[in-house]
Amino acid sequence: MKKERMRRILAQAVAAAFLCLAASGAPAAHKEEGTPGAKKGAAEPHTPHGPQFAVPKPPFTPGIFPCSDCHKEMKPNPTRRTLTEEHTNIVLNHAQGQRWCLDCHDIANRDKLRLASGERINHEESYRLCGQCHGDKYRDWKSGVHGKRTGMWNGEKQYLLCVHCHNPHDPGFKPLQPMPTPVRPESIK
Amino acid sequence: MPKSESRESHAFRMSRRKMMKGVAAVMGALALPEKDASAVVWESFFQKHFRELKPEEMQKVLARLEKEYSGQFRKAVKVRATPPREGVLYGYGLDLSRCIGCRRCVYACVGENNQSRNPQIHYIRVLQLEKERGVDLEEAEHYYNPKTVPEKGHFYMPVQCHQCESPPCTKVCPVQATWKERDGIVVVDYNWCIGCRYCMAACPYGARHFNWKKPGLPEGEMNPETHYLGNRPRPIGVVEKCTYCIQRVRNTPGRYTACVEICPVGARKFGNLLDPESEIRYVIENKRVFILKEDLNTRPKFYYFYAT
Numbered sequence: 001m002k003k004e005r006m007r008r009i010l011a012q013a014v015a016a017a018f019l020c021l022a023a024s025g026a027p028a029a030h031k032e033e034g035t036p037g038a039k040k041g042a043a044e045p046h047t048p049h050g051p052q053f054a055v056p057k058p059p060f061t062p063g064i065f066p067c068s069d070c071h072k073e074m075k076p077n078p079t080r081r082t083l084t085e086e087h088t089n090i091v092l093n094h095a096q097g098q099r100w101c102l103d104c105h106d107i108a109n110r111d112k113l114r115l116a117s118g119e120r121i122n123h124e125e126s127y128r129l130c131g132q133c134h135g136d137k138y139r140d141w142k143s144g145v146h147g148k149r150t151g152m153w154n155g156e157k158q159y160l161l162c163v164h165c166h167n168p169h170d171p172g173f174k175p176l177q178p179m180p181t182p183v184r185p186e187s188i189k
Numbered sequence: 190m191p192k193s194e195s196r197e198s199h200a201f202r203m204s205r206r207k208m209m210k211g212v213a214a215v216m217g218a219l220a221l222p223e224k225d226a227s228a229v230v231w232e233s234f235f236q237k238h239f240r241e242l243k244p245e246e247m248q249k250v251l252a253r254l255e256k257e258y259s260g261q262f263r264k265a266v267k268v269r270a271t272p273p274r275e276g277v278l279y280g281y282g283l284d285l286s287r288c289i290g291c292r293r294c295v296y297a298c299v300g301e302n303n304q305s306r307n308p309q310i311h312y313i314r315v316l317q318l319e320k321e322r323g324v325d326l327e328e329a330e331h332y333y334n335p336k337t338v339p340e341k342g343h344f345y346m347p348v349q350c351h352q353c354e355s356p357p358c359t360k361v362c363p364v365q366a367t368w369k370e371r372d373g374i375v376v377v378d379y380n381w382c383i384g385c386r387y388c389m390a391a392c393p394y395g396a397r398h399f400n401w402k403k404p405g406l407p408e409g410e411m412n413p414e415t416h417y418l419g420n421r422p423r424p425i426g427v428v429e430k431c432t433y434c435i436q437r438v439r440n441t442p443g444r445y446t447a448c449v450e451i452c453p454v455g456a457r458k459f460g461n462l463l464d465p466e467s468e469i470r471y472v473i474e475n476k477r478v479f480i481l482k483e484d485l486n487t488r489p490k491f492y493y494f495y496a497t
Contacts, residue, residue: 140496145458146455149458149468153445177337180292181333188308
């Protein structure tokens with residue numbers, strides 16, 4: 001009787017040890033299975049201090065930033081409307097009709113952008129704003145696949161912001177003039 | 190041995206074979222570089238195969254080439270022979286859904302790799318293809334020249350050396366002047382190439398190019414950072430090809446290739462296939478990828494993909 005009890009306890013102990021091992025092993029295995037992008041995503045907490053990707057300065061129109069230079073004297077008008085006095089050169093060709101200026105630009109602090117969550121971010125971090133809708137592109141961008149990279153393939157890389165290639169108000173990539181055609185073989189002397 | 194063929198009997202006999210030997214020796218001597226037989230010419234003439242050079246011999250060869258090129262292009266030219274990095278196998282990705290066919294890569298490559306400007310040699314050829322037909326190489330157009338690209342209904346497919354894992358070009362070389370390095374780059378030793386162009390016939394991607402004339406490379410445009418197996422100035426009569434900018438990528442840390450750096454749409458991706466964190470591995474694991482002429486079993490390390 002005593003022997004049987006001992007055996008039962010031993011079996012339970014072995015089972016418990018096995019479970020413990022399995023539980024500690026499982027997350028490790030899961031971690032290894034993650035895609036590089038997912039891993040990079042996890043290692044990329046949005047710091048309040050600024051962007052964690054090396055990006056050049058946002059391509060502002062000369063003289064337009066900081067926006068508060070003009071806006072701090074004005075009373076904010078939250079009514080959706082078409083601007084007729086200022087910023088008339090900005091024609092929204094980016095889900096127009098569904099949004100307007102203050103969906104992305106913060107109403108209280110014009111030098112900041114505004115996420116859907118209400119968080120205010122700097123223009124240097126604008127990729128987070130774009131990433132709210134374009135999640136797949138954002139994921140590819142973070143892993144270095146969407147967009148241009150320069151620098152070292154095995155070292156420091158330079159990223160570009162979304163807005164360096166895509167005008168945020170009209171984001172389609174603009175056509176380019178091609179470089180000269182190659183010389184035809186019959187013309188090579 | 191019969192008596193008539195004793196040593197004395199044919200000591201001074203001029204046989205047909207002996208005479209031919211003598212003629213060959215004289216002709217051979219005449220063919221040697223006699224007129225400008227400086228030490229440099231003799232040294233390059235008797236230089237060993239690149240892979241048999243001892244370190245000190247290598248240093249001598251590089252110093253000789255640096256002196257020669259520096260004089261020729263009137264600037265300080267550096268010739269390195271940086272060996273492959275351990276644990277690295279280079280791979281290349283090209284996003285067909287992004288490329289707009291602007292040919293910026295073609296000319297960035299020419300500038301970096303010291304190709305001949307006239308006669309023109311381009312490592313990258315951009316093909317314009319019709320979206321309706323897909324990758325139909327027989328209908329491909331090299332010489333498209335509209336005002337702006339991309340053109341409606343078309344997509345663009347740049348082709349360059351695919352750095353095959355089983356390269357047909359190196360197998361056919363009769364003198365082993367071209368081979369695959371440990372990091373996967375297929376290289377040519379211009380001092381060993383005899384210009385038979387068998388490799389050009391063997392390459393299914395049209396990636397090899399021949400210097401029919403002395404390369405026309407202006408002094409001002411010459412890139413002085415060179416590699417022995419890459420962008421050092423080429424002589425007439427040798428074959429050359431893309432080396433994934435060997436003079437850049439083998440450094441520590443290694444710069445991206447010139448074509449990756451210039452691409453305005455970011456369609457070109459480059460990295461280490463053995464590093465699971467690299468961009469190229471992300472592409473292969475997460476995107477729709479294909480290789481060109483897969484049926485030939487050349488196993489290219491150049492991957493076309495669609496990011497969208």
